[in-house]
Amino acid sequence: MEPSAVLSAWSAGVAAGTALVTRWGIVGPGFTWMGLGVVLLLAVPAALAGGGVVGWVGCGLTVAALAASRVRLLAAGFAAAAAITLVLAGTGEGYPVLVVTGAIALGGITSEMLLGHWYLVDPRLPRSALRTLCLVGIAGSVIDPAAALLHGALPPASGEVIVPIGWAVLAITSVLLMAAVWAALGERGYPAVMAATGLSYLAVLTGIGAVVLARVLVFGESLG
Template identity: 45%
Template sequence: MGPGFHRVVAGSAALIGAGALAFDSGSGAVVGLVLLGASLFAINRPVVLAATFAVAAVGFFVAALSAGAGWPTLTGAVTLGAVSNEMLLGHWYLVDPRLPRWALKSLDGAALVGLIADFGILAGRGALTWGTDAFVVGWAFVALSILSALLITAVWFALREPGYNGVMSATGLSYLAIITVLGTTISGRSLTVVEGSTLLSG
């Protein structure tokens, strides 16, 4: 992958990490953000770049553990990471649609498994037991989860179509899936119960 891919990864992770820091996730999130910023200066040094991303990921995970959100962090990372990389990698297949599609199919399968696991974990934490103050967000979470699953499944079937049209359709669908998965991730976590309250109820 080229520098553009690494910048997208760093920027996306920093955006979500900044949100975690805004809710007082501790020093782990600070370490993660600093390292993501530093990674921009190591774009052309693959080993250093990989190490920077790895340590940043550990920092964010430590922050998640301190907030009691270890499992949701893992499932969310798998889902968002898989569907985002699927979309980015799909552009290489647009250049040469004859490339073997096992990589895209693997990412698509990981995205679906991650989405189902994430939904189950968030539901277990109260995401499906919202009150009247979170009625709209609650139904948005359910609707976006279903739509995300349908889009990810549609990508799988599109990849079974030989030729350029199959890859083009899969890449376009993965664009939409990123939007719906991100919405699912944010809405679901705003509904989960942490220390007796939710983000929406305070």
């Protein structure tokens, strides 16, 4: 399992989330800068680790989106193009479905967490965008394990059980945390968004763990 595949999927998901939020026009260019900055933090190491020319093209499109951040539709278009390109960069080992499902899961969760910070600055913003990203994160957290199982996610030949058990725990915890985010967003008041953002932080940690362990099992690798 190449780290570049997971990093490319993660950066693609955040790029897609940033494109959506930018397109919705509910926040200023500051959020676009933050979201695309996170994309570069993930996409550049992915390109260095084996993402190849396509990975660098994705980085270039991300920079173009940053440069166009004050022109909302143009920035959203470049960010969406970066997301597609970064997905392609992550398919070097095959398994394009897993790249897409990983992007949905990690992109939805991470984008929800990033946008949650903006709500803490301006609580008057509508919560519909957070709820949408939360639903994407929940869907991805369910679809990605299902896709991994369909691709043969099985315990290593050595018979060790810690990896599949850990994967199951992390995957289930990710879904439960994002469900808790959804519930928190249904409550009134500033503390509700604070709670949702904090829970999404935890979901990012469990989500990346679940995605990585799923690929370990699909590729039949051992952590020992």
